[in-house]
Amino acid sequence: xxxxxxxxxxxxxxxxxxxxxxxxxxxxxxxxxxxxxxxxxxxxxxxxxxxxxxxxxxxxxxxxxxxxxxxxxxxxxxxxxxxxxxxxxxxxxxxxxxxxxxxxxxxxxxxxxxxxxxxxxxxxxxxxxxxxxxxxxxxxxxxxxxxxxxxxxxxxxxxxxxxxxxxxxxxxxxxxxxxxxxxxxxxxxxxxxxxxxxxxxxxxxxxxxxxxxxxxxxxxxxxxxxxxxxxxxxxxxxxxxxxxxxxxxxxx
Amino acid sequence: xxxxxxxxxxxxxxxxxxxxxxxxxxxxxxxxxxxxxxxxxxxxxxxxxxxxxxxxxxxxxxxxxxxxxxxxxxxxxxxxxxxxxxxxxxxxxxxxxxxxxxxxxxxxxxxxxxxxxxxxxxxxxxxxxxxxxxxxxxxxxxxxxxxxxxxxxxxxxxxxxxxxxxxxxxxxxxxxxxxxxxxxxxxxxxxxxxxxxxxxxxxxxxxxxxxxxxxxxxxxxxxxxxxxxxxxxxxxxxxxxxxxxxxxxxxxxxxxxxxxxxxxxxxxxxxxxxxxxxxxxxxxxxxxxxxxxxxxxxxxxxxxxxxxxxxxxxxxxxxxxxxxxxxxxxxxxxxxxxxxxxxxxxxxxxxxxxxxxxxxxxxxxxxxxxxxxxxxxxxxxxxxxxxxxxxxxxxxxxxxxxxxxxxxxxxxxxxxxxxxxxxxxxxxxxxxxxxxxxxxxxxxxxxxxxxxxxxxxxxxxxxxxxxxxxxxxxxx
Numbered sequence: 001x002x003x004x005x006x007x008x009x010x011x012x013x014x015x016x017x018x019x020x021x022x023x024x025x026x027x028x029x030x031x032x033x034x035x036x037x038x039x040x041x042x043x044x045x046x047x048x049x050x051x052x053x054x055x056x057x058x059x060x061x062x063x064x065x066x067x068x069x070x071x072x073x074x075x076x077x078x079x080x081x082x083x084x085x086x087x088x089x090x091x092x093x094x095x096x097x098x099x100x101x102x103x104x105x106x107x108x109x110x111x112x113x114x115x116x117x118x119x120x121x122x123x124x125x126x127x128x129x130x131x132x133x134x135x136x137x138x139x140x141x142x143x144x145x146x147x148x149x150x151x152x153x154x155x156x157x158x159x160x161x162x163x164x165x166x167x168x169x170x171x172x173x174x175x176x177x178x179x180x181x182x183x184x185x186x187x188x189x190x191x192x193x194x195x196x197x198x199x200x201x202x203x204x205x206x207x208x209x210x211x212x213x214x215x216x217x218x219x220x221x222x223x224x225x226x227x228x229x230x231x232x233x234x235x236x237x238x239x240x241x242x243x244x245x246x247x248x249x250x251x252x
Numbered sequence: 253x254x255x256x257x258x259x260x261x262x263x264x265x266x267x268x269x270x271x272x273x274x275x276x277x278x279x280x281x282x283x284x285x286x287x288x289x290x291x292x293x294x295x296x297x298x299x300x301x302x303x304x305x306x307x308x309x310x311x312x313x314x315x316x317x318x319x320x321x322x323x324x325x326x327x328x329x330x331x332x333x334x335x336x337x338x339x340x341x342x343x344x345x346x347x348x349x350x351x352x353x354x355x356x357x358x359x360x361x362x363x364x365x366x367x368x369x370x371x372x373x374x375x376x377x378x379x380x381x382x383x384x385x386x387x388x389x390x391x392x393x394x395x396x397x398x399x400x401x402x403x404x405x406x407x408x409x410x411x412x413x414x415x416x417x418x419x420x421x422x423x424x425x426x427x428x429x430x431x432x433x434x435x436x437x438x439x440x441x442x443x444x445x446x447x448x449x450x451x452x453x454x455x456x457x458x459x460x461x462x463x464x465x466x467x468x469x470x471x472x473x474x475x476x477x478x479x480x481x482x483x484x485x486x487x488x489x490x491x492x493x494x495x496x497x498x499x500x501x502x503x504x505x506x507x508x509x510x511x512x513x514x515x516x517x518x519x520x521x522x523x524x525x526x527x528x529x530x531x532x533x534x535x536x537x538x539x540x541x542x543x544x545x546x547x548x549x550x551x552x553x554x555x556x557x558x559x560x561x562x563x564x565x566x567x568x569x570x571x572x573x574x575x576x577x578x579x580x581x582x583x584x585x586x587x588x589x590x591x592x593x594x595x596x597x598x599x600x601x602x603x604x605x606x607x608x609x610x611x612x613x614x615x616x617x618x619x620x621x622x623x624x625x626x627x628x629x630x631x632x633x634x635x636x637x638x639x640x641x642x643x644x645x646x647x648x649x650x651x652x653x654x655x656x657x658x659x660x661x662x663x664x665x666x667x668x669x670x671x672x673x674x675x676x677x678x679x680x681x682x683x684x685x686x687x688x689x690x691x692x693x694x695x696x697x698x699x700x701x702x703x704x705x706x707x708x709x710x711x712x713x714x715x716x717x718x719x720x721x722x723x724x725x726x727x728x
Contacts, residue, residue, distance in 0.1 A: 165552070168550055169632070198348070202350065209366055212333050
């Protein structure tokens with residue numbers, strides 16, 4: 001039970017997440033995203049292994065963003081109608097305005113919670129493999145993403161190397177934040193040069209192993225669609241429908 | 253006579269944007285089961301020839317080919333893309349840039365999927381190739397966590413799983429330490445006999461291969477075949493004899509130098525000293541802390557302990573281009589502004605950089621890049637130079653050049669600390685050797701009596717170079 005979301009077919013999950021986002025965009029009230037948001041977190045708590053500490057850290061910027069929406073809409077939004085519910089020396093807040101502000105910020109929260117749910121429960125390699133198998137993504141594109149993903153730590157190591165050598169040559173850079181920022185430009189060229197070289201050798205190596213980019217006919221570890229994928233999709237859809245209906249009812 | 257697998261008829265090749273041909277009228281017949289080394293100086297078209305054999309060229313570079321390549325009795329051009337690659341497999345030089353999946357098993361499966369092998373047969377073939385190559389233990393290992401030697405073995409396994417008839421190798425040993433390289437060659441020898449493979453390898457130094465190859469095709473600088481036959485007696489790379497530039501004045505003394513990164517001890521306290529003009533080789537197995545030592549010496553890594561030195565230390569990384577900051581060679585050397593114009597001019601002349609003063613540092617040859625890096629360090633008044641793996645992947649000419657460079661600089665009083673796996677180079681250049689193992693220093697030994705101590709060498713994954721006997725004789 002604790003792995004259901006992690007084990008769910010990544011393409012299926014991807015489609016459900018995308019659909020939910022599109023549907024949510026049509027419901028502009030504070031309740032729909034709020035309910036949906038709480039539901040997703042609940043599902044994630046029940047059916048997945050998540051590092052919640054990391055989740056909170058990742059959620060932080062989105063929370064700031066949501067608060068930013070709330071604040072700017074309240075303070076700068078032009079209230080045209082509605083009853084004033086709170087007033088300070090500089091601005092008045094009407095109930096409509098508050099409603100608008102909450103709708104916006106909860107929507108931001110709902111989208112980010114949904115995205116994080118996807119990111120935290122999906123292994124990147126498995127996702128790409130599944131896209132290739134279920135969504136007919138071209139192997140050319142799929143494997144270039146995989147190789148790129150695979151190269152990230154290598155490129156980071158090299159970037160650190162380059163940075164260290166540059167700092168040795170120009171000690172001033174080490175001690176000044178501004179110089180450190182501007183010197184990144186100089187480091188990009190060596191990093192880029194070696195990345196291009198690496199990319200070429202990787203492409204050669206793949207081709208030498210018979211990779212032509214044509215669709216594959218068999219997979220070593222096929223990623224299949226199982227009954228649980230339908231059940232989970234149903235669960236997501238139910239949550240989405242419930243939050244939409246309740247949202248609309250409460251709005252009235 | 254075994255059947256013929258590859259026939260080259262007057263093969264010439266040039267790149268589209270270059271008027272000069274890389275390969276000139278190359279003709280050769282290769283039979284099943286042969287072990288062939290393709291040798292020659294850098295830039296002679298060795299790798300190009302290899303890429304023509306597995307059909308990566310000319311399609312990938314729009315190169316212009318004349319003459320004919322017959323593969324298994326059929327014109328190479330008549331094979332569909334990818335068709336020939338399952339019969340002629342390739343292993344590349346860089347262990348890091350030839351994998352695209354995270355684990356060994358998935359990487360092998362990637363190859364099988366390319367070949368449209370039915371899923372039911374995959375398991376059997378993967379298990380089979382893993383046991384053939386003695387890699388079963390590493391089946392689920394993450395490839396990036398393996399050592400360079402293991403990565404090359406995995407690359408060979410990935411090539412062999414296609415059940416190829418010909419195996420092409422592109423300088424497979426250049427990133428391996430001597431003992432790992434020797435083990436790799438023994439392992440490959442056994443595999444070749446088991447599978448009756450035809451092996452064609454590009455290699456500019458045959459020393460590590462001992463008697464592995466039965467035939468050598470040697471290409472000249474202009475891309476013509478200059479020799480084709482049994483390998484010539486392997487000449488131990490002989491460097492002109494050099495007077496040690498070692499002087500009495502101490503250049504560097506370190507005491508209790510230790511490095512700790514993120515709470516992990518990378519280097520236990522070590523102490524040694526160095527005089528002006530001395531060349532010290534730092535050697536030891538992969539991951540023993542050699543690079544960490546260099547980086548601590550030049551201040552890249554925070555280190556405890558004391559360093560007393562006549563000047564700052566200059567670090568030259570394995571890829572010299574990592575340190576370039578400007579648009580031209582002359583600006584690069586003058587970058588720090590520490591030396592006067594006059595001094596820089598003299599330095600550029602002595603390093604033979606004046607002719608390329610206006611070139612972009614990325615556009616010059618590898619040897620020149622290294623000279624630019626050394627020049628920049630010397631212009632910073634850094635008289636102690638730390639070089640990280642300057643010999644990796646270098647051909648004989650480039651090594652000679654490096655050797656000369658070191659000889660001239662030591663004569664001027666600079667001291668060198670050099671990390672290298674190339675023991676014949678070390679033999680020629682070293683005044684002393686510092687051995688590292690597991691982040692601790694075993695000791696600093698004088699080069700005069702170091703090379704005969706087999707126990708010490710083996711314990712540090714080193715092998716005495718071929719030339720030891722000759723060298724000793726020449727000294728006597």
